Amino acid sequence: MRHDASCFYCVKDQRLADLMIEVAPLGVSTLFLFREQSYYGRCIVAFRDHARELFELTPDELGVYARDLARAACAVQRAVSPDKINYGAFADKQGHLHVHLVPKVKDGLSWGGMFDMMPDPKQLLSAGEYDELVKKLRAGLAP
């Protein structure tokens, strides 16, 4: 197992909890709800190990990670009914493979372009609203 003791995805410390809420473990990754919700339903699918690039995964890991991403995107679609989902993996410095799933709404924020990594001002939800979204996402993961 590839592990980096300085990486918050590896050690799952407060830095992670400040940014996202765990929704569910997937095959080789974890689905998180991003706390910043300018794009309603925005999530992250973080690979379980500290891999930087897709080609560092074994063929089995790659296949399961692709299924995790598709399943998570389907759950986002079911939960918030966006008009399009964007997929982005950057992590130049942070270096732990994770994909942002960003639901877009026709003629809404960033429609037709990329997405903002951290919109200003931030759109945070109440604890009850996060709970509701997490429940919808978990329900959306069902076959």
Add this chain to the structure above:
Amino acid sequence: MRHDASCFYCVKDQRLADLMIEVAPLGVSTLFLFREQSYYGRCIVAFRDHARELFELTPDELGVYARDLARAACAVQRAVSPDKINYGAFADKQGHLHVHLVPKVKDGLSWGGMFDMMPDPKQLLSAGEYDELVKKLRAGLAP
């Protein structure tokens, strides 16, 4: 086969040729070199059919597309030795599944952030320089 007669990835017309150069067919997709080369080695991996979201692919298509993406990213790594590759799929309006593979260099353009979809001014290469990159990418696709 899902096909959209208005989509340049489906009909492969001049709009496509103006933006990118075909490098090689992959399993269920095509690897293209993006003409705008502010990020040296930037490519696109376009799915063969007009699918919008990852979860529209069959399990077989999804597995092969993931392998295509990893193989293409590995070819980019071998061709231009970046410090990190970014992966992005947007296409809100265009609607044909394709992933941008964007090589980043430490402390270079957009390092530590996302990437610019179309940097201004554009960095175009000479015909000979494009040919050289295409050859390197094809060589990098070998096992």
